[in-house]
Amino acid sequence: MTDAPLLKVEDLHVSYNTPTGVVEAVRGVSFELGREKLGIVGESGSGKSQTGRAILGLVAPGGQRRARRLEFDGTDLLSADERTMRRIRGDCISMIMQDPKYSLNPVMSIGAQIEEAFLVHRETIRQEARERTLEMLRAVKIREAERVYKAYPHEVSGGMGQRIMIAMMMIPEPDIIIADEPTSALDVTVQLQVLAVLDDMISERGMGLIFISHDLNLVASFCDRILVMYGGQVVEQCLAAELDQARHPYTRGLLNCLPSLDHGQDELPVLKRDPAWLSAVKVSS
Amino acid sequence: MSGLGNIRGWLLAEVPKSKWQARGQRFYIGWLAFRANPVAMAGLIIVAGLVLVALLAPWITASDGLEPDLPNRLQPPSAEHWFGTDQLGRDIYDRIIWGSRITLYIVGLVAIIVVPIGLVIGTIAGYVGGLVDSVLMRLTDIFLAFPRLILAMAFVAVLGPGLENAVLAIALTTWSPFARIARAEALTIRNSEFILAAQVQGVSTVGILTRHVTPLCLSSVIVRLTLDMAGIILTAAGLGFLGLGAQPPTPEWGAMISLGRQYLIDQWWVPTVPGIAILVVSLGFNLLGDGLRDVFDPKSGA
Amino acid sequence: MIEINHLDVVFGHGHKLFHAVRDLALKIERGQSYGLVGESGSGKTTVLRALAGLLAGVARVSGEMQVAGESLQGQNRSREFRRRVQMVFQDPYGSLHPRHTVDTILSEPARVHRLDRIEDRVVQALEEVGLDASFRFRYPHQISGGQRQRVSVARALITDPEIVLLDEPTSALDVSVQAEVLNLLMRLKRDHGLTYVLVSHNLAVVAHMCEALSVMQNGSVVETMNVKQLRDHTPTTPYTRQLLTASLGYDRQAIDAFEEFA
Numbered sequence: 133m134t135d136a137p138l139l140k141v142e143d144l145h146v147s148y149n150t151p152t153g154v155v156e157a158v159r160g161v162s163f164e165l166g167r168e169k170l171g172i173v174g175e176s177g178s179g180k181s182q183t184g185r186a187i188l189g190l191v192a193p194g195g196q197r198r199a200r201r202l203e204f205d206g207t208d209l210l211s212a213d214e215r216t217m218r219r220i221r222g223d224c225i226s227m228i229m230q231d232p233k234y235s236l237n238p239v240m241s242i243g244a245q246i247e248e249a250f251l252v253h254r255e256t257i258r259q260e261a262r263e264r265t266l267e268m269l270r271a272v273k274i275r276e277a278e279r280v281y282k283a284y285p286h287e288v289s290g291g292m293g294q295r296i297m298i299a300m301m302m303i304p305e306p307d308i309i310i311a312d313e314p315t316s317a318l319d320v321t322v323q324l325q326v327l328a329v330l331d332d333m334i335s336e337r338g339m340g341l342i343f344i345s346h347d348l349n350l351v352a353s354f355c356d357r358i359l360v361m362y363g364g365q366v367v368e369q370c371l372a373a374e375l376d377q378a379r380h381p382y383t384r385g386l387l388n389c390l391p392s393l394d395h396g397q398d399e400l401p402v403l404k405r406d407p408a409w410l411s412a413v414k415v416s417s
Numbered sequence: 418m419s420g421l422g423n424i425r426g427w428l429l430a431e432v433p434k435s436k437w438q439a440r441g442q443r444f445y446i447g448w449l450a451f452r453a454n455p456v457a458m459a460g461l462i463i464v465a466g467l468v469l470v471a472l473l474a475p476w477i478t479a480s481d482g483l484e485p486d487l488p489n490r491l492q493p494p495s496a497e498h499w500f501g502t503d504q505l506g507r508d509i510y511d512r513i514i515w516g517s518r519i520t521l522y523i524v525g526l527v528a529i530i531v532v533p534i535g536l537v538i539g540t541i542a543g544y545v546g547g548l549v550d551s552v553l554m555r556l557t558d559i560f561l562a563f564p565r566l567i568l569a570m571a572f573v574a575v576l577g578p579g580l581e582n583a584v585l586a587i588a589l590t591t592w593s594p595f596a597r598i599a600r601a602e603a604l605t606i607r608n609s610e611f612i613l614a615a616q617v618q619g620v621s622t623v624g625i626l627t628r629h630v631t632p633l634c635l636s637s638v639i640v641r642l643t644l645d646m647a648g649i650i651l652t653a654a655g656l657g658f659l660g661l662g663a664q665p666p667t668p669e670w671g672a673m674i675s676l677g678r679q680y681l682i683d684q685w686w687v688p689t690v691p692g693i694a695i696l697v698v699s700l701g702f703n704l705l706g707d708g709l710r711d712v713f714d715p716k717s718g719a
Numbered sequence: 720m721i722e723i724n725h726l727d728v729v730f731g732h733g734h735k736l737f738h739a740v741r742d743l744a745l746k747i748e749r750g751q752s753y754g755l756v757g758e759s760g761s762g763k764t765t766v767l768r769a770l771a772g773l774l775a776g777v778a779r780v781s782g783e784m785q786v787a788g789e790s791l792q793g794q795n796r797s798r799e800f801r802r803r804v805q806m807v808f809q810d811p812y813g814s815l816h817p818r819h820t821v822d823t824i825l826s827e828p829a830r831v832h833r834l835d836r837i838e839d840r841v842v843q844a845l846e847e848v849g850l851d852a853s854f855r856f857r858y859p860h861q862i863s864g865g866q867r868q869r870v871s872v873a874r875a876l877i878t879d880p881e882i883v884l885l886d887e888p889t890s891a892l893d894v895s896v897q898a899e900v901l902n903l904l905m906r907l908k909r910d911h912g913l914t915y916v917l918v919s920h921n922l923a924v925v926a927h928m929c930e931a932l933s934v935m936q937n938g939s940v941v942e943t944m945n946v947k948q949l950r951d952h953t954p955t956t957p958y959t960r961q962l963l964t965a966s967l968g969y970d971r972q973a974i975d976a977f978e979e980f981a
Contacts, residue, residue: 175893176864319758320920320965321977328974346893353968389898391927393966394950399902400927403895433856439820443858547776610814613773614874618828619801628827632818 137164138307138340139187139225142201146182146364149194157182157195159364165308169334169341171355171372173348175386179364180344184310187342188225189217205307223253226301228311232293236285243281246300253304268299272329291322298330308340316345327354348375348386360386363410382409447712457708463701471517482512483666491684501686503677505666509690512668516691519669520698523584523653524646530588531595532638538592539599540630544607545622554600560593565648566655573661580669583662587652591645598641602634636713643706647699654695670695720882720914721747721770726782728765728774728938739765739778741938747931749881752908752915754925754932756962762938763918767884770916771806772796787881802832805875809887811867815859821845821870822855828877844873847910848903865896872903876911885917889924901927922966926950934959936980 146158158179163170174180186197189209202209204220212220221227229235237245243265250261262281269277272295280288280296288296294314301309311330315323331354334341345351351358352375360368360383368380378384385403427438428445451457470477486506494501500509542553560568572586606612606629615625654671656662663669665676670691677687728740740762747753755763769780775794784791789800796804805828808814815824825844829837845854848869859867868888875883888904889897901924908915919925925932926949934942934956942956954960958980964973 175895321758321961324965324969324974325977327969328971331969331971348894349968353970386894389895391898391901391923393923393926393963394952396946396950397927399905400898402899402902432853433820436820436822436856439822439856439858610808610810611816613768614806614808614814614871615816615827616773617771617801617804617806618874618878619796619798619831620827621831624831629816633816 137166138205139165140201140203141165141183141187142199144183144186144199144202145197146179146186146191147196147198148192149196156364158186161359161361161364161366163359163366163369165340165342167338167340168357169331169343169355171351171358172342172344172361173346173351173358173386174361175346177363178361180346180361181312182364183361184227184312184342184344187310188221188227190227223304224306225308225310226304226306228294228297228301228309228314230313230316232290232297233285235297236293238285240284241281242283242285242288242296246296246303249300249303264303268303269296271302271333272296272299273325274299289322291318291326294318294326295329298326298333302333302337305337306339308342309334310342310344312344313346314343316347323350349390365410367409380409381406451708451712454708454711456704457711460701460704460706460708463697464705467517467521467698467701470514471521474514474518478508478511478514480508480511482507482515482668491680491687493684494686500690501684503673503687504680507666509673509686512673513670513690513694516668516670516673516694517698519580519663519667520650520653523580523587524649524702526584527588527591527649528642530585531592532642534588534592535595536599536631536634536638539596539601540603540626540634542596543600543603544626544630546607550600553596557593557596560590561597563590565590566652569652569656570659570661573656578661578664580663580667583653583656586656587649590652591649594645595638595641598637599634602637603630606630606633636709640706640710640713643702643709646702646706650695650699650702720749720751720787721745721753721916722783722785723766723770724783726766726769726780726784728762728769728778728780730778739938740769743782743935743938743940745933745940747914747916749914750912751931752917752929754929755916755918755935756920756922756925756932757935758920758962760937761935763935764886765938766935767806767886767916767918769794771804771884772800798832802878803880804882804884805878805880806884806886807868807871807875807888810891811864811871812859812891814871815867817859820856820858821850821862824859824870825874825877828874832878834878840877844876847876847907848873849899863896864892865899868892868896868900869903872900872907876907879911880913882914882916885915885919887919888917890919890921897924904928922949922963934962 141164142162144158144161145156148155148157161183172180172183185191187202187209189197191197199210204224207216207220209217209220236242243262246265246268247258247261250256250264251258256264266277266281269280274280274292274295280292285293314330315326318326330341343351343355352372355372358370358372358375359366360380362382368378368383370378376387378387388401389403391400428442430438433439433442484507486502488506489502490504490506492498492502498508498510500513503509503512538553538557542550568590569583569586572589573582576582576585612625612629615629653662654674657669657671658675660675663672665672673691674688677691680687723743723745726740726743730737730739743766755766757763768774770784770786772791772794774780780794786800786804789797822841825841826837829840834840841855842852845852850866850869850873854862854866885904889900892900904915905928907913915928917925917928926946929946931943931945932949933940936958942954942959944954948954952963954963957978961977964970
């Protein structure tokens with residue numbers, strides 16, 4: 133599946149200075165991403181979102197990013213200046229957030245916003261941009277593309293909004309998409325339909341995807357490879373298909389404590405957290 | 418020292434053991450945040466200074482500032498009369514000190530009248546909604562629509578000049594923004610799950626208003642009140658200046674400016690000193706209000 | 720225990736009119752855990768709120784509701800109903816008053832219903848939900864989401880209720896915390912002989928907790944079944960089948976067969 137990796141992350145750290153001391157949100161995360169779907173799973177506070185943001189240099193004020201290596205397609209992101217980073221954020225690595233409402237401009241029609249993305253990234257004339265926009269809306273399986281083109285963000289549903297975000301993110305034809313809980317706010321069927329759109333686009337265009345989610349089952353069925361994060365560290369790396377053979381007690385605990393649809397249990401096994409996990413060696417298979 | 422250490426330990430204990438300790442801790446954490454803000458502390462020091470001066474007035478003044486002493490009229494500031502004397506020969510320093518009591522009296526009385534009215538009208542309008550809301554808010558709008566000083570003047574004209582009537586007039590013209598704020602808070606609180614939870618418990622509407630809604634409206638009302646204090650003092654001074662507030666020989670700061678203004682060119686200190694006093698106290702309340710706003714900010718967790 | 724017939728709930732007027740629940744019927748036995756399943760906008764939470772009498776002045780509610788022999792009038796609820804029927808809400812961050820300590824939160828229902836031994840009840844309720852006495856004088860912002868949800872459950876237990884309405888009680892929690900809260904709810908049900916009405920979008924949670932369930936869509940029940948049917952994956956309506964398929968995870972082929980149900 134992978135040839136030369138698109139993204140290399142080695143020993144990534146993100147820490148924050150707070151009044152009560154330094155908080156380490158990400159502690160030594162390393163991975164490589166090829167043209168594949170990589171899932172990062174973890175509970176709240178595991179550092180999964182921080183990892184995704186840190187790749188793009190998006191660290192909240194008071195935060196610090198360190199890494200031994202952070203490379204996108206041969207470009208060193210650690211030493212890149214703000215201009216290079218802007219180009220990379222715009223053209224090479226896109227990010228899809230959980231709630232499209234915050235990412236879309238509420239007083240601009242959807243069509244105009246997508247068109248603008250075209251005009252910024254590609255040298256196109258307005259007429260062509262309009263056609264490409266409609267084409268893009270159809271590509272994300274929006275049936276009434278003409279109507280949505282004229283609509284404003286508050287007039288569309290959550291699932292539609294997220295499709296529109298995907299369409300916008302696809303315009304610069306990035307190599308990597310980082311999706312942070314892109315469908316968590318959606319109903320389950322809509323969620324899967326949106327993921328299908330994302331999936332098709334990624335495989336057609338040969339992109340890499342980092343899919344950040346708390347939903348172990350979803351990641352296991354959607355992604356190719358999984359990183360399980362706990363306490364800012366990757367505690368387990370495995371192929372999605374082999375998740376059920378995961379060895380780290382945290383991963384096992386997470387899998388076991390999910391209620392089952394198929395058989396009843398009197399009591400769910402409860403995850404017992406071991407302080408040793410915070411300094412644990414990584415298990416990979 | 419160890420006693421103080423114990424109190425600190427009690428206030429920072431991991432596990433509070435009583436309701437009072439929990440409240441004390443919340444207050445202390447808020448205080449720590451407030452203390453870290455130098456501008457807010459400056460405001461607090463000014464306001465605390467005002468209170469202290471008002472309390473100590475009999476001991477830090479030589480006279481009650483009411484008796485004329487015509488041979489010494491319009492003396493410039495000197496070692497004997499720090500801020501000089503006015504047109505009747507009264508020591509301005511003494512009058513300023515005694516005047517702080519009047520300022521505090523005005524501010525305190527207005528607060529005591531305005532906050533409950535604003536809270537009651539605002540929370541009921543916001544929480545009950547519907548027709549009640551419309552009626553109460555239109556009433557509020559009427560009071561908001563008048564310029565404050567003009568309305569206060571109209572009230573005083575009806576009630577007759579005097580300090581108490583000035584305070585009443587100011588209160589009547591000041592409560593409406595508080596009702597608006599309380600209503601805005603109540604509107605957002607009304608839809609939260611903890612209000613639904615209280616309804617499920619069977620808490621009465623009055624109980625929900627007093628125990629659940631009001632405590633959450635209180636912080637923004639208090640912030641607004643401290644920020645408004647400057648305006649209240651200035652309105653009181655304005656009424657005093659127009660001769661509609663405190664009557665001579667009461668050493669009210671606005672009235673002092675009013676009576677001293679004809680000496681501005683030759684004996685500048687007569688109107689300037691009370692002017693500075695008003696400025697400093699207004700500034701103090703404003704800074705304090707800003708600081709409180711930061712402490713009460715829900716994001717700070719205090 | 721609970722019987723609802725011809726329940727209709729309508730929000731708003733004119734062109735903003737929204738018919739949230741249409742001619743709904745439900746029958747729940749004493750001691751049962753009953754699931755109400757559906758996607759957002761299906762009306763499942765509205766049914767719960769109509770039952771709890773939380774829609775006064777918010778929506779127009781009509782229909783017959785009977786709870787433990789008591790016939791409910793409109794959205795007014797008797798004091799006795801308020802004692803017998805309690806509710807746990809979805810958002811552990813929103814359902815506890817931010818300026819009240821755990822102690823204040825737990826003693827309020829006891830005071831409202833003029834119960835005796837308030838202090839003992841508070842301590843006992845905390846113990847039952849697995850929180851020790853050190854939590855008693857904390858504020859909600861000082862404890863974790865899972866602990867908050869335990870406090871919400873403890874608050875619901877104070878008045879010794881017979882019915883507890885659960886509105887997505889674990890959907891805002893991490894899965895490991897969800898397991899703890901679900902275990903807690905199961906244990907309390909056994910110990911106190913409670914009747915649960917559980918609203919959830921998560922079929923696995925409903926399969927774990929409930930004996931029977933109704934699937935709702937656009938304000939109506941499309942299918943009522945027992946948990947065995949759910950576990951065997953043998954629902955009868957296409958809507959439920961699709962919901963079930965979607966709950967099993969991502970399957971590229973299956974998604975193309977998804978239909979729009981209006």
